[in-house]
Structures are given as C-alpha cells and as structure tokens.
Amino acid sequence: MRKILLVCSAGMSTSLLVTKMREAAREKGIEVGIDALPVAEASTAVDNVDIVLMGPQVRFQKATVEKLVKGRIPIEVMDMRLYGTMNGKAILEDALQKMN
Known part of the structure; x- marks a missing residue:
C-alpha cells in the first residue's frame, strides 16, 4: 500500500483534505494510506x-x-489553487503520478 503524508503548519488545515483524498481513493478503488501532520512532527x-x-x-x-527524507522520496508543494479548493481528487492523482 502506498502512503502519503501531508504537512502543514499545525496539521489541522489538511484534515479536510485528507478526508477528500481518502474518498477519491475509495472511488477509484485504490488502497492508499493518507495522513496529515504539522511540519514540526514530520520527522516521526x-x-x-x-x-x-x-x-x-x-x-x-x-x-x-x-x-529529513535525504532524497529517498519525493517532496512536493501542493498547488495553491487545488489546496485552497480542497480538491482531494486532483491532489491524489498528482501524488500518485509523482510516486511512479
């Protein structure tokens, strides 16, 4: 199973986005773990x-x-427009593409 970590300043602003991304994954029949944390806790x-x-x-x-990741995995800044509109489907698709 692929795993995605969303990071923001307090971990709260991404909670709704995580829910929308999980819904999009379910609709596509994709098994993916998605969690959110503040940047300060990302190292965990x-x-x-x-x-x-x-x-x-x-x-x-x-x-x-x-x-922290030492080049092991991609790190991407989410598109401001997609983030602002909480477009979980588009952000999920973008993340899946960048993981491949």
Missing part, C-alpha cells in the same frame, strides 16, 4: 511514507523536510 513519519505533500503555507520549510 517520513521514513514510513512514499511521498510528502506540503501545504502552500509551509513551502518555505521544504529544505527542512528535504533534509
């Missing part, structure tokens, strides 16, 4: 995921997260 999970998606509001911390 990066070793167990296949991609890290960062909220646009924390893009300035991308270098910090890159140091």
Whole structure:
C-alpha cells in the first residue's frame, strides 16, 4: 500500500483534505494510506511514507523536510489553487503520478 503524508503548519488545515483524498481513493478503488501532520512532527513519519505533500503555507520549510527524507522520496508543494479548493481528487492523482 502506498502512503502519503501531508504537512502543514499545525496539521489541522489538511484534515479536510485528507478526508477528500481518502474518498477519491475509495472511488477509484485504490488502497492508499493518507495522513496529515504539522511540519514540526514530520520527522516521526517520513521514513514510513512514499511521498510528502506540503501545504502552500509551509513551502518555505521544504529544505527542512528535504533534509529529513535525504532524497529517498519525493517532496512536493501542493498547488495553491487545488489546496485552497480542497480538491482531494486532483491532489491524489498528482501524488500518485509523482510516486511512479
């Protein structure tokens, strides 16, 4: 099973997005684990995921997260428009494509 980690400033703004992404995965019949954490707690999970998606509001911390994953997995900043509209389907599809 593929695993996706969403990170933002407090972990709360991505909760709704996680729900929408899980719904999109269910509709597509895809088994994927999706969780959200604040950037400050990302180090506890990066070793167990296949991609890290960062909220646009924390893009300035991308270098910090890159140091945590040491090039092992992709780290992407989510599209601001898709994030703002909570388009879980599009963000999921983008993440799946970048993991392949």
